[in-house]
Amino acid sequence: MLKVPEHQVAGHIAKDGRLGPLVDDQGRFFKPLQGDARGENEAKFYESFSSNKNVPDHIHGYFPVYHGVQLVEASDGSGKLPHMVLEDVVSGYVKPSVMDVKIGSRTWYPDVSEEYFNKCIKKDRATTTVSLGFRVSGLKIFDRQESRFWRPDKRVVLAYKADGARTALRKFVSSNSVADSIPDCAFASEVYGGSNGILAQLLGLKAWFETQTLYHFNSCSILMVYENESGDDAPRARVKLVDFAHVLDGNGVIDHNFFGGLCSFIKFIQDILESSENCCENGH
Numbered sequence: 001m002l003k004v005p006e007h008q009v010a011g012h013i014a015k016d017g018r019l020g021p022l023v024d025d026q027g028r029f030f031k032p033l034q035g036d037a038r039g040e041n042e043a044k045f046y047e048s049f050s051s052n053k054n055v056p057d058h059i060h061g062y063f064p065v066y067h068g069v070q071l072v073e074a075s076d077g078s079g080k081l082p083h084m085v086l087e088d089v090v091s092g093y094v095k096p097s098v099m100d101v102k103i104g105s106r107t108w109y110p111d112v113s114e115e116y117f118n119k120c121i122k123k124d125r126a127t128t129t130v131s132l133g134f135r136v137s138g139l140k141i142f143d144r145q146e147s148r149f150w151r152p153d154k155r156v157v158l159a160y161k162a163d164g165a166r167t168a169l170r171k172f173v174s175s176n177s178v179a180d181s182i183p184d185c186a187f188a189s190e191v192y193g194g195s196n197g198i199l200a201q202l203l204g205l206k207a208w209f210e211t212q213t214l215y216h217f218n219s220c221s222i223l224m225v226y227e228n229e230s231g232d233d234a235p236r237a238r239v240k241l242v243d244f245a246h247v248l249d250g251n252g253v254i255d256h257n258f259f260g261g262l263c264s265f266i267k268f269i270q271d272i273l274e275s276s277e278n279c280c281e282n283g284h
């Protein structure tokens, strides 16, 4: 029996009779193919990427495993529709904190319609996409003080300026209540830092983007997740890429848009990590 994902933080959501992704209890995420070229394009990307021998093995680990396309009962009651069957990145987490960060200083790309370009540029300018090279698209944080999840409204998230994005990234790794005005960043070193932490994973991804010319990842997101369940020692911090509806062939050209945005995002994470380390060393 498929159900609406509990920990989805952005994108089209399967509620109120709308079309959106579903999950099973075996760790699979079913993303419906949108009726236009986007669905086809994303499925085509997964087909190409999952069998692409030019992509190093460790890089495949940054992407959800792809299990093909299946006809399943859609969330909007319209009957059976094709869905991409993907690894559910948050399956196995009990109390995950999750954040979707759309990478790039533009979400449009050459040859899109004027209408799509206008829609994208408007959002890119209104958010931190143009100014920072990334924007927070959605997040959900487990507030350990209150013992409940906190998920800010989409309109609030899309209105973040640089300070708002920085605060969200600080709150994401804090032990005090999300309602406190100063996030303590108590989990920064274990979630962002360390040899398996988010920063190390982002740097691994960056190294590939320094040279890869196979694909251009337009409008693609980094999904970050870690576990808050007490008793679970390791935070199991993870970085995965999602949303390939607008990926194009790289044609031998570096993906400057994604690469630049990723570098900027990494700098934000590094700064938070450094300031949290200084703060502990100084005893406050």
Ligand SMILES: O=P(O)(O)O[C@@H]1[C@@H](OP(=O)(O)O)[C@H](OP(=O)(O)O)[C@H](O)[C@H](OP(=O)(O)O)[C@H]1OP(=O)(O)O
Pocket: 010, 011, 012, 038, 100, 102, 123, 137, 138, 154, 158, 219, 221, 243, 245
């Ligand atoms: O419809 P909206 O305004 O929520 O826009 C969707 C975006 O939500 P946002 O407002 O940026 O958080 C949404 O962004 P997120 O996945 O939420 O980051 C997508 O850009 C989506 O387009 P596509 O499926 O990638 O082509 C966008 O959907 P379409 O409007 O292109 O169908």
Ligand SMILES: Nc1ncnc2c1ncn2[C@@H]1O[C@H](COP(=O)(O)OP(=O)(O)O)[C@@H](O)[C@H]1O
Pocket: 007, 008, 009, 010, 011, 012, 013, 021, 029, 064, 086, 087, 088, 089, 090, 100, 138, 221, 223, 242, 243, 244, 245
């Ligand atoms: N493979 C996945 N596993 C778990 N959650 C996912 C996966 N793919 C997407 N999501 C969730 O769904 C959200 C929207 O995904 P996305 O692919 O961007 O959809 P859309 O095309 O509707 O924008 C993400 O922010 C994330 O919360």
